[in-house]
Amino acid sequence: MDFENKTILNNKNIPLLQVKNLKVYFYLEEGILKAVDDVSFDIGRKKVLGIVGESGCGKSVTAQSILRIVPHPGRTVGGEILLHQNGNLVDLAKLNPSGRDIRAIRGKEITMIFQEPMTSLSPIHTIGNQIMEAVLLHRDMSQSEARELTLEMLYKVGISNPHQRIDEYSYQLSGGLRQRAMIAMALSCNPSLLIADEPTTALDVTVQAQILELMKELQSEFGMSVMYITHNLGVIAEIADDVLVMYLGKAVEYASADEIFHNPLHPYTIGLLKSIPKVGKEARTRLEAIKGTVPLPLDLPRGCGFYQRCREAKKGICNVGDPSLIEVTKGHRVNCFLYK
Amino acid sequence: MLFYVIRRLLYMIIILFLLSVVAFIIIQLPPGDYVSAYVAEMQSMRGERLAEEEIIALRKIYGVDQPMYVQYSKWLLKLSHGNFGMSLQLQRPVIDLIAERLPLTVMICILATIFTYAVGMPIGIYSAIRQYSIGDYFSTVFGFIGLAVPNFLLALILMFLFYKYFGFSIGGLFSLQYMDASWSVGKFIDMLKHLPIPVIVIGTPGAAALIRTMRGCLLDELRKQYVITARAKGLEERTLLFKYPVRVAINPIISTIGWTLPWLISGGTITSIVLGLPTTGPLLFQALLKQDMELAGSILMILSFLTVIGTFISDILLVLLDPRIRYEKSVV
Numbered sequence: 004m005d006f007e008n009k010t011i012l013n014n015k016n017i018p019l020l021q022v023k024n025l026k027v028y029f030y031l032e033e034g035i036l037k038a039v040d041d042v043s044f045d046i047g048r049k050k051v052l053g054i055v056g057e058s059g060c061g062k063s064v065t066a067q068s069i070l071r072i073v074p075h076p077g078r079t080v081g082g083e084i085l086l087h088q089n090g091n092l093v094d095l096a097k098l099n100p101s102g103r104d105i106r107a108i109r110g111k112e113i114t115m116i117f118q119e120p121m122t123s124l125s126p127i128h129t130i131g132n133q134i135m136e137a138v139l140l141h142r143d144m145s146q147s148e149a150r151e152l153t154l155e156m157l158y159k160v161g162i163s164n165p166h167q168r169i170d171e172y173s174y175q176l177s178g179g180l181r182q183r184a185m186i187a188m189a190l191s192c193n194p195s196l197l198i199a200d201e202p203t204t205a206l207d208v209t210v211q212a213q214i215l216e217l218m219k220e221l222q223s224e225f226g227m228s229v230m231y232i233t234h235n236l237g238v239i240a241e242i243a244d245d246v247l248v249m250y251l252g253k254a255v256e257y258a259s260a261d262e263i264f265h266n267p268l269h270p271y272t273i274g275l276l277k278s279i280p281k282v283g284k285e286a287r288t289r290l291e292a293i294k295g296t297v298p299l300p301l302d303l304p305r306g307c308g309f310y311q312r313c314r315e316a317k318k319g320i321c322n323v324g325d326p327s328l329i330e331v332t333k334g335h336r337v338n339c340f341l342y343k
Numbered sequence: 344m345l346f347y348v349i350r351r352l353l354y355m356i357i358i359l360f361l362l363s364v365v366a367f368i369i370i371q372l373p374p375g376d377y378v379s380a381y382v383a384e385m386q387s388m389r390g391e392r393l394a395e396e397e398i399i400a401l402r403k404i405y406g407v408d409q410p411m412y413v414q415y416s417k418w419l420l421k422l423s424h425g426n427f428g429m430s431l432q433l434q435r436p437v438i439d440l441i442a443e444r445l446p447l448t449v450m451i452c453i454l455a456t457i458f459t460y461a462v463g464m465p466i467g468i469y470s471a472i473r474q475y476s477i478g479d480y481f482s483t484v485f486g487f488i489g490l491a492v493p494n495f496l497l498a499l500i501l502m503f504l505f506y507k508y509f510g511f512s513i514g515g516l517f518s519l520q521y522m523d524a525s526w527s528v529g530k531f532i533d534m535l536k537h538l539p540i541p542v543i544v545i546g547t548p549g550a551a552a553l554i555r556t557m558r559g560c561l562l563d564e565l566r567k568q569y570v571i572t573a574r575a576k577g578l579e580e581r582t583l584l585f586k587y588p589v590r591v592a593i594n595p596i597i598s599t600i601g602w603t604l605p606w607l608i609s610g611g612t613i614t615s616i617v618l619g620l621p622t623t624g625p626l627l628f629q630a631l632l633k634q635d636m637e638l639a640g641s642i643l644m645i646l647s648f649l650t651v652i653g654t655f656i657s658d659i660l661l662v663l664l665d666p667r668i669r670y671e672k673s674v675v
Contacts, residue, residue, distance in 0.1 A: 072574050101580050110577035122568040125587050127594075127666055172666045186578070238428045 017087055018045035019195055019228045020069070025082035025096070027061075029070045032151070036301045038064040038077060040252040043181075044194065051222065051229040053260065055236060055275065057297050061252040062232045066198045069230075071100040072110050088112055088195070114189035118201040120181035124173035130157075131169035134188045141192045142317040147331040156187040161165065161217060179210035190225060197222075198230045203238065215241060236279055240264060248272050251308035252300045254328055268337040270315045285307030307340065315341060344662070351658065355651050361421070362647040363640075367415050370631070370639050376407040377431045377634045384633075405431055407636075408437030418640060420446070437641045441623060447516060448622040451541050455611075458546035459553060464596075466550075467557025468589060471565060478562045480556055489551025495617045498544045502618070505540055516541070541618055545611040553596065560595060564588035572601050598661040601653035605646045 011186040027039040038059045054062045067073045069084055082096035084109070098105040114137075117123040124133060131153055150169070157165035160183040173181055182202060185253070189197055199218065203211035219242055222229050231242055239246055240262065246263040248256040249272065256269040266303045267273045277291040295312040306322035313321065320340050328338045364450050375383075378401045385391045393401075402408040408419070419426055427437035470479045515522075515546030516537050521530040564570065573583045622644065629641035661667050 018638040044422055072571060074571075080367055096396075106577045106579060108577070109575055113576045117568055117572065118570050123572045125573070125591070127591055128587075128663075133572075134574075136578070174667055185572070 018047045018050075018089055020046040020230075021083070021087075022065075022069070022087040023083040023085070025065065025068060025084065026080045027064050027073055027077055028080050029077045031076065031301070034302050036102055036299070037252050037303075038300065039068065040300070041082070042247075042249070042252070042254045043082075044228075044247050044254065044257060046228045046230055046274060047244070048195075049222075049226050049228060050244045051231055052184060053233045053239040053244050053246045054230065054235060054249060055239055055246060056249035057234060059297050059299070060249045061300075062249055063200050065249070066115065066200050066230065066232055069095060069198065070113060070115060071095060071098060071105050072109075073100075083306075086112065086196075090319045096099045107141075110137050110194075111192045112194055113196045113198065114181070114192065114194040115191050115198040116185045118204050119186055120178050122201075123185055124172060126180055129172055129221070130172050130176070130184045134169075134184070137188055138191050152191060153187070156191050157184070160184070160187045161213075161222070162187070165281065178206050179214065182206060182210075182214055183217070184219070186214075190221060192226065195225055196230065201234070202231075203235070204235070211238075218242070222312075225282045248275070251297060251303070253308060253338060254336075255309065255338045256336065257328065257336075262335050266335070268331060268335070268342060269339050270313050270341070271309050274314070307338075344577075345593045347658070349664075351655055355655060358651055359644075359648060363419060363644060363653075364415070364648065366640055366643040367418065370634065370636055370643070371411065371644075373634065375634065377404075377405055377636060378402050378407055380634050381432075406421055413527065418637065420642075420643065427641040430635055430638040432630070432633045432635045432638070437638050440626060441645070442640065444621055444623045445627060447620070448624075450608060451516075451538070451545065451548075451620065451622060452603075454538065454542045455546035455549070459541050459549035462546070463550040463553025464557055464593075467554045468561060470558040471561035471592075472556060472584065474562060479558075482558075486551045486554040489547045490555075492547075494544055494548065494614045495612055496612050497547060498540065498617045499546060501540045516621060541611075541614065544614050544618070556596060557592065560592035561588055594661065594665050597664060598657045600660065601655070601657035602650070604653035604656070605649040 023043050024044070025039055025042045026037070029036040029038055039237060041066060042061070044052065046104065054065065055064050064073060067077075068079050073079065073081070079096050080094055088108075093104070093108070095105065095108070109176045111222065131150065134153045134156065135149045136164055137148070138144055138152055139146070142152075144151070144152065144191065154165045154169060157168055162168050162183050163178060167179070168176070168184075175320045185202075202218070203214050206214060215238060218229070218231075229242075231238070233239060237283070239283050246256075246258060246260050247254055248263070248269065250271050256263065256267070256272045264276070267276055271293070274291070275295040278293065280290055293312055298308075298311070300308070304322070305325050306324065307316075310316050310321045316322070317340065324340075326338050326340050328336045329342065331342050378398060381401070382393050382398060385393060399408070406414065409417075418428070427441070429435065430440055432439055433440065466482045466485075470482045473479050516534055517530065518537075521533045524530055561659050566590070569582070570588050573587050574580075578586075612628055614620075615622045615624040616628060626640045626641065629635070630642065
């Protein structure tokens with residue numbers, strides 16, 4: 004590591020993870036699907052970054068590309084994923100996806116929980132077996148120490164009688180308990196970044212609130228950064244410090260949570276916010292929906308990806324050139340021709 | 344679990360009883376009986392004509408003059424005492440006939456089973472993790488050919504190839520000079536030379552089917568979320584593969600392993616006839632042709648028994664392997 008980098012790393016303000024111009028393409032028979040196209044963001048230490056967008060906008064692929072587990076035939080074709088890890092700087096995008104280096108980071112420095120707690124645990128191994136596996140892999144512990152730690156983690160994530168649960172199978176647990184077990188597994192090695200890919204989407208509303216509360220508590224207790232992926236703006240308001248709004252593989256707006264909610268700039272963000280029902284609003288008024296659906300990011304025409312659905316679209320401008328992400332006010336970036 | 348086992352054992356007895364009825368009826372289905380088959384053979388082979396009284400006498404000796412249900416009850420009574428009866432045609436106790444063919448039959452079929460799994464499992468796994476690769480296409484072609492080519496044809500082709508390129512005497516399990524010799528090192532080596540063809544022929548369809556099953560099951564599992572969870576945990580790809588998806592994917596395969604038991608006896612009857620192997624397959628075939636009631640019935644009953652036992656073993660294995668089944672209410 005050269006001298007210049009060292010001085011930067013000593014700076015406490017340096018973010019934990021910097022993603023720069025990330026491009027993840029899927030090479031399909033029908034053509035190249037640009038799942039993530041030139042996306043940049045930072046995740047600060049002990050901060051929560053919320054990533055919002057509709058299904059298929061590339062949020063999950065962004066998360067997978069950080070861990071380098073993008074499914075075939077997807078490939079990270081460009082950009083940097085810089086992890087600042089106790090004095091070291093690693094570009095995850097350059098690591099071999101099945102190599103030793105990335106495996107040492109997966110499950111240790113960066114862990115992930117998933118949308119479907121029903122299927123994200125193996126049906127034929129006990130909960131304890133699966134959590135201990137991560138512990139034994141990354142921590143220098145004996146079987147019995149790992150089991151102790153697992154019990155402690157299960158207790159921490161609010162699972163009652165962990166001594167019984169540790170030897171149970173996933174199908175014996177409810178969805179909420181499974182997600183708690185997943186969280187226990189993800190936190191068992193003290194990660195510096197937890198990626199949560201829609202962790203509450205498949206759960207009952209009451210359980211959603213509990214899990215969200217639990218994640219907030221644990222985030223402050225463990226002092227980790229969180230990347231929280233969701234399509235639910237209510238959840239974002241609850242938990243995020245910064246927000247990245249994605250549309251069709253591109254970042255359309257990137258700002259602090261306050262800015263996003265109080266001063267949204269991009270027509271898509273404004274549309275999303277208008278589509279949430281609010282308490283106190285007059286009853287029986289129509290919720291505004293964004294018309295149309297997300298197109299497949301395959302052989303897209305030139306111009307802004309949101310052009311077809313945008314209220315503010317200007318023919319001759321928006322469908323001709325590609326907008327780029329520009330900083331409108333400090334820390335508030337938007338990807339729209341309205342702000343030039 | 345204990346309750347489950349006991350209940351299954353009770354079912355097995357009932358099923359075996361029903362099977363004995365079915366086996367008996369099937370053997371009796373063709374017109375005539377052993378005596379008429381015998382008479383017809385005498386006539387066509389040696390031109391002898393038996394007198395009416397002689398035929399009646401024969402019927403009485405062999406007991407085929409009695410009504411069906413009497414014959415059946417007698418047979419069942421004998422069976423329940425472990426007495427398999429006599430072969431009418433060969434005039435020897437059925438138990439001896441089966442016993443002298445059983446060791447070789449079992450050996451060939453165990454080797455064929457090992458061949459099936461040793462070939463089918465690795466290729467199936469490879470095919471799944473390298474889906475649509477050249478190797479996968481190759482194994483797919485091999486799989487379909489293995490499934491589609493009839494056993495006897497494969498046997499004939501292999502016999503020809505082995506004879507042409509290795510100069511092995513074809514057919515049978517022993518060369519002429521060892522046919523009736525007692526066991527010796529020379530005879531053993533001679534037998535080893537004859538083994539590959541029957542093992543390959545009998546094992547190939549199973550291997551081909553296993554490749555397809557393994558590939559399909561594993562492909563299903565590989566796409567599941569828990570595999571991604573395990574990968575995100577930092578597990579090495581090979582460890583991950585064998586601990587999670589392969590382990591789940593082999594459940595249906597292990598649970599059918601017990602079904603190979605009846606196949607140990609009947610395994611490739613036609614192959615055995617074509618290759619001239621001294622196994623139980625051709626014995627059953629002959630017995631059915633000649634309506635040799637007690638021999639055919641005994642072999643069929645042994646097959647049924649092995650099928651039932653095999654299924655039972657499979658179910659127990661599955662219960663032991665898959666916790667989802669183990670903990671179902673009906674099982675505990």
